[in-house]
Amino acid sequence: MSNVPQQRLVQTAIPGPKSAALQARKAAAVSAGVSTGLPVYVERAGGGILVDVDGNQLIDFGSGIAVTTVGNSAPRVVERVTQQVQDFTHTCFMVTPYEEYLDVAEALNELTPGDHEKRTALFNSGAEAVENAVKVARHYTGRNAVVAFDHAYHGRTNLTMALTAKNMPYKHRFGPFAGEVYRAPMSYPFRWPGGPADCAKESFDVFVQQVHAQVGEDNVAAVVLEPIQGEGGFIVPAPGFVKQVAEWCTDNGILFIADEVQSGFCRTGDWFASEHEDVVPDLITTAKGIAGGLPLAGVTGRADVMDSVHGGGLGGTYGGNPIACAAALGAIETMKEEDLCARARQVEALFVPRLQALAERYPQIGDIRGRGAMLAVELVNGPGDLTPNAALTGAVNRACHAEGLVTLTCGTYGNVFRFLPPLAASDELLTEGLDIFEKAFAASV
Known part of the structure; x- marks a missing residue:
């Protein structure tokens, strides 16, 4: 079990003032070629939560790009x-x-x-x-x-x-x-x-x-x-x-x-x-x-x-x-x-019905795909128009970040929203993250 509280907590704007100050230092010290998708600076992490320097606790749907599958700082x-x-x-x-x-x-x-x-x-x-x-x-x-x-x-x-x-x-x-x-x-x-x-x-x-x-x-x-x-x-x-x-x-x-x-x-x-x-x-x-x-x-x-x-x-x-x-x-x-193969299949069973229900409401979700805890939705302009919708993808991503959900996009055309949660994350955190994603989608369409 992680010693990091497994709950989302948003205390400041995201990124907060301490992260913003560190980002200014980054701009002065680090090559501009090294970019950051969400410039919140993490000081602790465990399970499915990242804690930043401003005290915000963010739900992690990225796992450092599929790296912390067992959770951060796994015992x-x-x-x-x-x-x-x-x-x-x-x-x-x-x-x-x-x-x-x-x-x-x-x-x-x-x-x-x-x-x-x-x-x-x-x-x-x-x-x-x-x-x-x-x-x-x-x-x-x-x-x-x-x-x-x-x-x-x-x-x-x-x-x-x-x-x-x-x-x-x-x-x-x-x-x-x-x-x-x-x-x-x-x-x-x-x-x-x-x-x-x-x-x-x-x-x-x-x-x-x-x-x-x-x-x-x-x-x-x-x-x-x-x-x-x-x-x-x-x-x-x-x-x-x-x-x-x-x-x-x-x-x-x-x-x-x-x-x-x-x-x-x-x-x-x-x-x-x-x-x-x-x-x-x-x-x-x-x-x-x-x-x-x-x-x-x-x-x-x-x-x-x-x-x-x-x-x-x-x-x-x-x-x-x-x-x-x-x-x-x-x-x-x-x-x-911990039989994390089985856990990945449980994550799929939790995510896919929610994503399918969302796709029924929003035709901009052209495809739902993936396997286990490696899942994605591809966003398009709408019915009969499969033009990649990178603008909507970016808007949803930013809205999720603002609510304390760490999310990632991908795709040759920049129009794929991907889900890579740690397999150590609880169903409660995953469900809350999906709630945030749904609200972000509704607000961005």
């Missing part, structure tokens, strides 16, 4: 991290290794889809994991080309920016980007020209034809796909699409990389979103929810693939830092002991 995470800090903080695993790295690698080998022999390498961030997965795939296959999808988001490094589909704010004027990266249409049921019923077959056929014509199967090292897309709009591919792509990869000697940085670790009601699609990736990338808020990421995959890389070819000074590993072990223990 098992705190206990393990505290002990590890007392023991030692760093040696660099590549210099003098330590058991905590092995514990996390063994846990990932066990938890990720498939019962085949696996190996894991640990890194610092989701982008770093994706970049290293591509390195491994290219090394193993001896091929160069990598295929990603429309609406994809894979990170902010040079290679992962090339994989990412959205220009602003991620890619604008940061090129040139890494080469041999190709893009295919995403299976996007809500916006598929032929309609959702035919989306799986048609989108897969287009994918195969486009790769064949523009790249050539024998040149492709890997296909990188988010089983549920994150920043691109929480797009859930049409049923069967992910499995078809994975099987096509196998048939053509191509590695299938599942980017589960945002969708992994109980977020979607399974340990990994790939499981819902009955897909076993060759390589899977993880980060965000893995360590309860500390920076850690992993690439886990087939032993023959991961072991194909020469000694020293993978690594990094901080990769698999012992404190982050300790946090991951505490987070994974929490997920198991």
